[in-house]
Amino acid sequence: MVCNDDAVSGVPAGLPVLLDVADRLVVVVGGGTVATRRARMFADAGAQVRIVAPELSLELLERAESTPALFDLRVRRYSPGDLDGAWLVVTATDDAGVNAEVATAAEARQCFCVRADVASAGSARIPAMHMSGELIISVNAGDDPRRAAELRNLIASALELGSLATRPIRAATTGSVALVGGGPGDPELITVRGRRLLFEADVVVTDRLAPRALLDALSPEVEIIDCGKSAHRHNLTQDEINSVIVQRALAGRRVVRLKGGDPFVFGRGGEEVAACVAAGVAVQVVPGITSATAAPAAAGIPVTHRGVAADFAVVSGHRDPGRAEAGWNWPELAVGPATLVLLMGLDTLDGIAEELIRHGRPAHTPAAAIHRATLPEQRVVRASLGELAAAVRRAGLAAPTVVVIGEVVALGDR
Ligand code: SAH
Numbered sequence: 490m491v492c493n494d495d496a497v498s499g500v501p502a503g504l505p506v507l508l509d510v511a512d513r514l515v516v517v518v519g520g521g522t523v524a525t526r527r528a529r530m531f532a533d534a535g536a537q538v539r540i541v542a543p544e545l546s547l548e549l550l551e552r553a554e555s556t557p558a559l560f561d562l563r564v565r566r567y568s569p570g571d572l573d574g575a576w577l578v579v580t581a582t583d584d585a586g587v588n589a590e591v592a593t594a595a596e597a598r599q600c601f602c603v604r605a606d607v608a609s610a611g612s613a614r615i616p617a618m619h620m621s622g623e624l625i626i627s628v629n630a631g632d633d634p635r636r637a638a639e640l641r642n643l644i645a646s647a648l649e650l651g652s653l654a655t656r657p658i659r660a661a662t663t664g665s666v667a668l669v670g671g672g673p674g675d676p677e678l679i680t681v682r683g684r685r686l687l688f689e690a691d692v693v694v695t696d697r698l699a700p701r702a703l704l705d706a707l708s709p710e711v712e713i714i715d716c717g718k719s720a721h722r723h724n725l726t727q728d729e730i731n732s733v734i735v736q737r738a739l740a741g742r743r744v745v746r747l748k749g750g751d752p753f754v755f756g757r758g759g760e761e762v763a764a765c766v767a768a769g770v771a772v773q774v775v776p777g778i779t780s781a782t783a784a785p786a787a788a789g790i791p792v793t794h795r796g797v798a799a800d801f802a803v804v805s806g807h808r809d810p811g812r813a814e815a816g817w818n819w820p821e822l823a824v825g826p827a828t829l830v831l832l833m834g835l836d837t838l839d840g841i842a843e844e845l846i847r848h849g850r851p852a853h854t855p856a857a858a859i860h861r862a863t864l865p866e867q868r869v870v871r872a873s874l875g876e877l878a879a880a881v882r883r884a885g886l887a888a889p890t891v892v893v894i895g896e897v898v899a900l901g902d903r
Pocket residue numbers: 673674698748749750751752753754755756778779780781784831832833834859860861862863864888889890891892
């Protein structure tokens with residue numbers, strides 16, 4: 490057994506290495522919280538995991554049941570043969586005698602052993618870790634795991650917030666496209682993955698409604714292509730956008746297509762995915778917080794509420810309310826979903842309100858228009874359904890604005 494006093498004399502107590510545990514046997518002795526966490530970690534890394542303990546946590550039992558090929562459960566006390574074939578052993582029982590016995594047996598087999606109870610008495614230690622894309626951060630702070638976790642957390646949040654620049658230096662081996670939902674506008678409302686991909690990108694193709702504040706933090710080498718999408722002014726047509734993301738990816742660049750809200754909610758994300766697939770370009774979609782729910786939320790309006798609204802519909806107003814070919818189903822919309830959320834609906838609001846009322850939605854239904862939700866310029870106009878269009882005009886609201894119609898709007902007044 491390695492009892493390590495070396496750290497005192499200035500020699501480090503270990504060297505960090507990355508173990509490829511995929512398809513290799515890792516033995517975990519113990520079935521409690523720590524053993525479960527370790528078994529989960531190794532299973533997630535593709536290892537074969539043998540767990541030896543008289544009692545196993547519910548999670549271990551469930552995991553072993555759902556992926557039996559990865560697990561070998563031995564529901565009893567440890568015995569020496571349990572280490573047969575192991576590349577690595579973790580002992581995490583609450584019995585120091587058993588842990589010591591396991592460590593000694595592992596040592597005799599020249600197999601590294603992690604001791605959960607006394608880290609320095611094992612021949613290997615598991616660092617505090619953070620994985621983010623291709624990055625693996627591993628921190629050890631001697632025998633102070635909480636300090637290690639704290640430093641790991643600081644590094645992880647600096648990476649995620651972009652204050653540690655981590656744009657890959659090495660060119661990508663093959664280009665790719667990520668359709669990233671940027672959320673409603675507040676730069677904090679993008680997902681962690683979306684922000685990471687954004688900071689790793691070589692090219693960012695952005696919409697007007699995307700959270701542009703995030704672009705200021707990008708490195709000057711990043712090519713930013715602005716589609717300047719607005720209702721009345723298209724700098725790039727959709728075909729041009731499809732073509733630019735595909736061409737940049739085919740040239741070997743990491744492309745992020747940054748979009749407002751969620752890429753698949755009135756975002757034409759499906760068309761961009763199709764263009765990538767057709768060109769053989771690897772594409773992933775990172776969902777975003779859609780303004781359909783975020784804008785009401787920013788005004789204090791829940792789109793569903795127990796006893797008030799059990800369903801909601803999200804509707805595009807970017808079509809003529811007077812034309813049957815536009816696909817409106819007025820009888821359904823008027824009396825169907827309790828809450829209606831209208832996107833791109835300011836220009837057509839008069840006609841939409843009129844049709845809804847004509848088909849049975851009461852004119853006094855509470856309604857609200859939320860302009861530039863989650864941004865400092867956010868404005869909210871409230872009125873009954875019958876009066877909202879006029880109130881919006883008086884207030885001078887323009888796009889982007891989300892309209893909510895339904896009894897839930899009254900909850901936002903509380
Ligand atoms: N994919 C986007 C929607 C794109 S359609 C999403 O999921 O949110 C564009 C419409 O979204 C705008 O006309 C407006 O109705 C709405 N919108 C987007 N961001 C908004 C914001 N911050 N405040 C109010 N409305 C917004």
